Amino acid sequence: MSPDKNTYRAGPDNEGRFGKFGGRFVAETLMPLILDLEEAYRASKNDPDFKAEFDDLLAEFVGRPSPLYYAERLTEYLGGAKIYFKREELNHTGAHKINNCIGQILLARRMGKSRIIAETGAGQHGVATATVCARFGMKCVIYMGAKDIERQKPNVFRMKLLGADVIPVTCGSQSLKDAMNEAMRDWVANVTDTFYIIGTAAGPHPYPELVRDFQSVIGVESREQILAKEGRLPDSLVACVGGGSNAIGLFHPFLDDDIDMYGIEAAGHGLNTGKHAASLAGGKPGVLHGNRTYLLMDDDGQIEEAHSISAGLDYPGIGPEHSWLHEMKRVKYVPITDQEALEAFQVCSQYEGIIPALESAHAIAYVLKLAPTLPKDHLMVMNLSGRGDKDIFTVAKALGTKI
Amino acid sequence: MAVSRIDQKFAQLKKQGCCALVTFTTAGDPDYDTALNILKALPAAGADIIELGMPFSDPMADGPAIQASSIRALKGGMTSRKILQMVAEFRQTDAKTPIILMGYYNPIYIYGVDKFLEDALKAGVDGLIIVDLPPEEDNELAIPAKAARMGCIHLATPTTDSARLTTILKNASGFLYYVSIAGITGTQEPDIDAVKKAIDMIRGQTDLPIAVGFGIKTPENARAFADFSDAVVVGSAIVNIITDNIDQEGLANPALEARVLDFVKMLKAGVHKAKRSKGEE
Incomplete structure (x- = not known):
């Protein structure tokens, strides 16, 4: 499988590989x-x-389609790109x-x-x-x-x-x-x-x-919804990446379109502290849990512990298709620290009336950085992959608040 | 081409009408020196073939006993390089007993497959059993190993049917390892009749010697399986003796080595009692 066939959407091959990644x-x-x-x-x-x-x-049990919601106050606050949230947090059970x-x-x-x-x-x-x-x-x-x-x-x-x-x-x-x-x-x-x-x-x-295929409903819906609302495709997509299912679900239907994509990894205390969960930024290709992919490990190939304030991103690996998209430079992967995610968690709560999951707060944190640098006619879709009710105790603790 | 130590050992045992005893211990458990002392004494205690575990942080196919031994070895600073050094030190005292490294793929992949094969052969390793490399991934290691004349032992399991066995046997060498239970190491008791039936099927498709392992814990068990297999593998039961003979800091009690070796002698006596006739196969 290669992008020479003019598509990034053909994988995996018969051996279950995305390039050299994946496998059995x-x-x-x-x-x-x-x-x-x-x-x-x-x-x-x-x-x-x-x-x-x-x-x-x-439709009937999960409550799909989830809305593609114009985050108006956040857009005004940041003063740049027009920001849409794909509201996966409204699904039954509160996430994608x-x-x-x-x-x-x-x-x-x-x-x-x-x-x-x-x-x-x-x-x-x-x-x-x-x-x-x-x-x-x-x-x-x-x-x-x-x-x-x-x-x-x-x-x-x-x-x-x-x-x-x-x-x-x-x-x-x-x-x-x-x-x-x-x-x-x-x-x-x-x-x-x-x-x-x-x-x-x-x-x-x-x-x-x-x-990926089951999660692609996220991207397929987003595509229809943005076309209905704006009459054109978005200019950029942003999603957090642990294993990466919400991100690949959003990205995959758009991979062959001219759209910038950003996968946000958890940088924990910071990449240079060794306490993070950013397998692309801080790891290398290896084999664990049935696939070859980027992993956090020591020089001898022993897997290292990941760290993130978000339990859902606290994993030393990443899905193999992301490893491939990273090496093909189709998707840009960016690290966001615990601290940045915590700030974004509060900004989203206060400006949009939506308490996001700490996982999704990593994606929001990158939106806070990226959107102000872009023109007002730039359309950005961010996957709000989960709601934050589960995280309020963790956040309270991190903010030094007793509840 | 020179006959490999594995082939020589099975040929010799077949002549004697004996089943091989294969012991498993983890390299560096509970520490380098103790593990090396045990390794050097294993052949005299009755081990015909030695499996040496390469500790891995995430031993997905192993039960609690071998998980704990892997953690002890890694805490003690075990690395791929030190495992090969241990084999090289063993080879200075023993030129004949086959040594098989058993573990997971990532440490070898990170070491570099070709470099690992070269260094392992130089150290005196005879074969590899890598539990997370099914035949679908033979290109990764089994095929380069074959080219380098390193034994690549494949596994068959209770989920293996005849068609699947053909796939498994394609690049198998040394012997075939029959995993006697659907499960992880050192847990359930294998069903002896089911294992016997599976081995009959396998013998219909290959001349490779067949070893049986996972769940064999006592000399009596070992003897029962030795009646119809070419080798029996005992791992967790040996590792448990190590677990029982270290203190809270992980230091070996002075009797540890002797207790491990006494148990291996009992296993060997069990295997010897098996009802086999010379050159029966």
Whole structure:
């Protein structure tokens, strides 16, 4: 696959590669399942009934389409580009994560699986997974780092209310990467009845592809909406990137258009402190969790702990398609620190009446930097990927406020 | 071409009508010197083939025992270079016992595949088992390893059917490692009848020796599997003895080495009791 074919949208190839990134680096025990999943996904892609059921659930259960909202006060305040928010935070369960979970649980049902497992960091993917499991009457087990359970208590309780078992992961850094390790271990031991709903556009092929496709509803809707409102395509897109599913969902339908794209990585305390989660800015290509992609690691190839104030971005890797888009220079990836995200969190709350997720606040922070440098006729779309209710305790603590 | 140590060992055991005992320990667990002492003493205690674990920060296919041993080794400063140094030191005292490195791909990828193969062969490594490289990724390591005459041991599992086995065997060399459970290391008990059936199927498709591992914990277990396989692998049960013989700071208790080696002797005695006739295959 190469952009010589005049498209950035053809990947992955038959080996699950985006350039050199991606692949299927999993234990042999899982390979037959991965191949079955690929087959089931190909069949569903060509099946109008699958698409109809997916679209119906997105409309009736998730509440799509999500609005493309003109952020008027923020635009005036910044005095530059005209800013639109894609309001993914208005989805059922409060983030973009549910789009993918609907798609994957429909696949799981087609494959005759009865038990769902998932990893979660901030708990948004865990809540979305527990939600679709409740909706379809499936058993649900969520792996979550013990450290994340501590900092995301409201989401832990939500998952339990929805009937999921939340299993604390106490090994390693006790955050998202370790939750993913533990989910993989569960999967290897329960191959016959279990479907693994991966929460981001990463992992072994075909996950990066299918998660991207399910999330592409974000970009497809945005395209129609901006054409209806402005009569033309946007000039730039901005989205935060942890694994990168909300970003790839927004970007992918626009990759072949003349539009600037910015993926915002979490720079934690700063790139030079070693305490960050910016795998493109501070990592190098390696192999983990089933794919080759940019990872944070030491000189010996041991994976390092990530750091971000946002649990959802606190992962030492990134989806393989982003690694490829980075190397192709199609998307510009920019780091934003905890501090900048915290400021943006407050600006968005106070100027737009929307409390954003800390993940999305990273994208807003870059909008605050970029928009004032651009002319007033520049159209910018930012993915407001999640709402911030889950983060108010973390933010209060960071601001030194007792609640 | 010279016959590899792995091939020589299996040929010799076949002549004697014996099943091989394969031991697994993690390089650098609980520390470099203790691990090297154990390594050097393993052949005399009964290990026919030695698997040496390359510790990795994210051992996705391993249960709690080997996860903990990997963390201990990494905390003690283990690196790919030191693992190869350990093998080279072992080779000064033992020229015959095959050594297989078992681990995950990223440390090798970061070391550089060609450089790693060259340095590992020089150190005296005979084969590699990389658990996150299925045959779909043979281009990464298995094919370069084959060209460099490094054994590349492939895994078959309870999810492997006959068609899949053909794919697995394509670039397999040394022996075939049958993972006896669908699961991670050192957890469930394997179902002996199911394993036997799977091995019969595999024998119909390859002449490679077949090792059975994951979940074999006792001399009795080892003996039962030795009845019908060419090698039995014991890992977590050995690693657990190390875990039980270190203090809170991770320092080895003076009896640790002897306890590990005594257990290996018992495993070997178990394997020896297997009902096998000479040159039966």
